[in-house]
Amino acid sequence: MKKKYLLLFIAITTIFSVFGQQEKNIEDEYSAYFTLPRESLYLHLNKTSYFTGEEIWFKGYTYDKKNQLTSKATTNINVGIYDETGKQLKKALFKAENGVAQGNFSVDSTFVAGTYYIKAETNWMKNFKENDAYIQKIEVFTEQETIKNNVYTDEQFDFQFLPEGGHIVANTLSNVGFKVINDQGKGVSVSGIVYDEDQKQVASFEGNPLGMGKFLFQPKANHQYTAEIKLENGTILTETLPKAKETGISMILNNPFPDKIIINFSTNEKTLAYNPSKQYKVLIHQNGNLKTLLLTFDDATEKIISVPKKDVFKGVNTITVFDNNENPILERLFFNDYFVKKANLNISKLNTVNDSILLSINELALQENANISISVLPETTKSYNPKHNILSNFYLKPHIKGFVENPQYYFYNMNRKKKYELDILLLTQGWSRYDWNDIFGSKPNGLNRFENGITIRGRVNKPTSGIDRLFLHATKNHSARFITLEEDQKFTLENFFLEEGEEIRFSYATKKGIFRKPSMYLRFNITNKEDQISEVILNDTKTTNTASASFSLPKDFIYKNTEVLDEVVVKTDKRTKYRDPILQNGVVTDITLEEYNRFYNITDFIGFNGFYQVSEQLGRVSIVTRRRPQASPVIYFDDVRLLNFNILSNFSTANVERIIMDRNGIGEGMNAGFGGVIKIYTRKTPLFKRGEGEEMYLGSKAPFAFATTKKYYAPKYASFQSDVFQEYGAISWIPELKLEKAQASNFKIYDTKTDNITLYIEGISENGDLISEKKTIQIR
Known part of the structure; x- marks a missing residue:
């Protein structure tokens, strides 16, 4: 038992x-x-056509696709320039703060006239099979060579029938999408008639200007249907429709309603007879978010399901239908605009001041503050032709795998007509970019980490022992501090932000606390591998709305930004005492051997001043004024503000070159408060010279560091009135502007005497609402 x-x-x-x-x-x-979060990037360029001598200015926006918010997980944005074959020409590293980054590339003499691409990506994106790098085609014009209009002959056409969901089922009402494109990838208007085997008309159709449309018909089993298609140039095409499947289900989605979508599922008697109780699973999903519905026909050949839009997800959703063996059999994309809030920007001219025009902008619809960028160009510009705006880039691009002509068209001034055309586009796109074979297969592993700054690893080789910490001198983005070494005199610095050309400097302290140069090795870990844009991706990122130039660029159209001046030798009186350029009443003390012998530590010097009370306990330093109420000073260490003063504990005066003290801090503004300002500068050469060439620190530059953010400057055009400037010149670029929900924001642009200007505005609000506007205003 x-x-x-x-x-x-x-x-x-x-x-x-x-x-x-x-x-x-x-x-x-x-x-x-979709367990691992997925980032997406968008670059807002000031324009897409450039002359040598100009700059490619851009603002980068990062996006968390699942949560539909600004992504702040990565700070390292790699941006590169590639030639028309996809070969890398330039690459730089840019720092994102709060999900946005800005930068520029010089269009220098290394560029020849032709086509280039700009690409932006993060290291984290490499974890996923689906490529989410941002790629945009740009054009460069030079004085030596000008691109002429391309002439196309022997135009060819590609016509496709694309049944809704993926296939047609016999004896069911079916919705069939279609699209026709020419050999340049542009849609072509068509009309047509569908005939059965007896040449009887069973359906007719007409496409939109983008070459797409749809029609309903009910095919019979084992019948072949043919369409006669007439193009707008009079060409007649004959195409065969896909043959209807004998069994299965079909779907027709209706999305004109403000609050719901209606899905009509149909099948035939043969399918029901085979398995009348068969149950299907319907998934509505987007970037890891999903909703599941069950579908049964209950002996009927039709089933209608209504889905509230508030129960699904903002932007493009995917509907996938699975049979009872969990095989995907139908798929359809649709756009849910229920949560999409349209921005309403108001822009006006306030006045003209000298050579500048003051403009005002405010947002009238959104309820959250927003971060935007603005490209200002002449109204007649031909130089701004990005494939995507921020809406199409984040809402549409992540979900489709085929080429889309002018995707941003659907999102500028989105109305009922454009929503209908967007729905036809999604119908004809077929299956989503995410392949179910990949989803059921191996999952992304996250081996490529989020990169935040540079990782620096080092080891002190000399002195070979007795060193338990190093002094890290202040950099532009980091305060000075002591680094504790491991037992083998190794150390690791993470999330370090060094800019191009900037040194990182290390010293060790002797027993007397005096800095000396260590002997050590350093290794900088940062992703900067040279890469290439594949031909497949280049084909997918082509643009058909970029007009090639057909003009002759005047010589010296852009003046050179620099000129050679005669050498000027400035002689100074070495006895002249240094004066701080900001602090009006700053008392400057150069630390000499005499000062060091009086005050061994810098805190002794500060306390002896009489105005400040200094106390040290267990490595913690407090400095406050002696007057009432007591207040702490603002202290800068090598021009980097200290958040606390602990680094000054037992800090030898021998390591200080100069100290400036101002009890009132006049010139520092509100930052000074009531405690005044103290500025401390470390020595570049030792106070004690034991021998020639003795140094206080070891300095090293990273082989690949962060690009320095530059302030926008307008090119020096020879003429603002020429047709070339009006069509290809730039007026201004505002990369960083904050829109506050309760008030207007003002900004200035250079007055080029242009009558009308167009502003191309992109941005994102704090709660993830996307902003993309094109505004033309009259200046004079």
């Missing part, structure tokens, strides 16, 4: 084990595939 129970227990355990394996369902697989 015990043996029977044992066998029964084993059998039941085996059944539950198999059942448990089968219970690893679609939802689990889908969620696992």
Whole structure:
């Protein structure tokens, strides 16, 4: 009996084990595939056509696709310039703060006239098969060579029938999408008639100017249908429709309603007879978010499901239908505009001041503050032709795998007509970019980490022992501090932000606390591998709305930004005492051997001043004024403000070159408060010279550091009135402007005497609402 129970227990355990394996369902697989967060990038360029002598200015926006908010996980943005074959020409590292970055590339003499690409990506993006790098085509014009209009002959056309959901089922009402493009990838207007085998008309259709449309018809089993298609140039094409499947289900989605979508599922009698109780699973999903519905026909050939838009997700959603064997059999994309809030920007001219025009901008619809960038160009510009705006880049691009002509068209001034055309586009796109074979297969592993700054690893080789810490001198982005060494005199610095050309400097302290140069090795870990844009991606990122130039660029159209001046030798009186350029009443003390012998530590010097009370306890330093109420000073260490004063504990005066003290801090503004300002500068050469060439620190530059953010400057055009400037010149670029919900923001642009200007505005609000506006205003 015990043996029977044992066998029964084993059998039941085996059944539950198999059942448990089968219970690893679609939802689990889908969620696992999207467990890791996914970043997306958008670059707002000041324009897309450039002359040599100009700068490519850009603002980068990062996006968390699942939560639809600004992504702040990564600070390192790699941006590169590539030639028309995809070969890398330039690459630089840019720092993102609060999800945005800005920068520029010089269009220097190394550029020849032609086509280039700008690409932006993060290291984290490399974890995923789906490429989310931002790539935009740009054009460069030179005085030596001018691009002429391309002439196309022998135009060819590609016509496709694309049934909604992926296939047509016999004896069911089917919705068939279609699109026709020429050999440049542009849509072409068409009309047509569908005939059955007896040449009887069963349907007719007409496409929109983008070459897309749809029509309804009910095919019979084992019948072949043919369409006669007429192009706008009179060309007649004949195409065969896909043959209807004998069994299966079809779907027709209706999305004109403000609060819901209606999905009409149909099947035929043959399918019901084969399995009348068959149950289907319908997943509505987006970037790891999902909603599951169950579908059964209950002996009927039609089932209608209404889905509230508030129950699904903002932007493009994917509907996938699975059979009872969990095989995907239908898929359809649709756009949910329920949560999409349209910005309403108001821009006006305030006045003209000298050579500048003051403009005002405010947002009238959104309820949150926003961060935007603005490109200001002449109204007649031909130089601004990005493939995507920020809406199409974040809402549409992540979900589609085919080429889309002018995707931003659907999101500028979005109205009922454009929503209808967007729905046809999504119908004709077929299946989503995310392949279910990948989703059911291996999952992304996250081996490529989020990069935040540079990781620096080092080891002190000399002195070979007795060193337990190093002094890290202040850099532009980091305060000075002491670094504790491991037992083998190694150390690691993470999240370090060094700019191009900037040194990182280290010293060690002797027993007397005097800095000396260590002998050590340093290794900088940062992703900067040279890469290439593949031909497949270049084909997918081509633009058809970029007009090639057909003008002759005047010589010296852009004046050179620099000129050679005669050498000027400035002689100074070495006895003249240094004066701080900001502090009006700053008392400057150069630390000499005499001062060091009086005050061994810098805190002794500050305390002896009489105005400040200094106390040290267990490495913590407090400095306050002696007057009432007591207040702490603002202290700068090598021009970097200290958040606390602990670094000054036992800090030898021999390591200080100069100290400036101002009790009132006049010139520092509100930063000084009531405690005044103290500025401390470390020595560049030792106070004690034991021998020639003795140094106080070791300095090193990173081989690949962060690009320095530059302030926008307008090119020096020879003429603002020429047709070339009006079509390809730039007026201004405002990369960083904050819109506050309760008030207007003002900004200035250079007055080029242009009558009308167009502002191209992109941005994102604090709660993830996207802003993309094109505004033309009259200046004079």
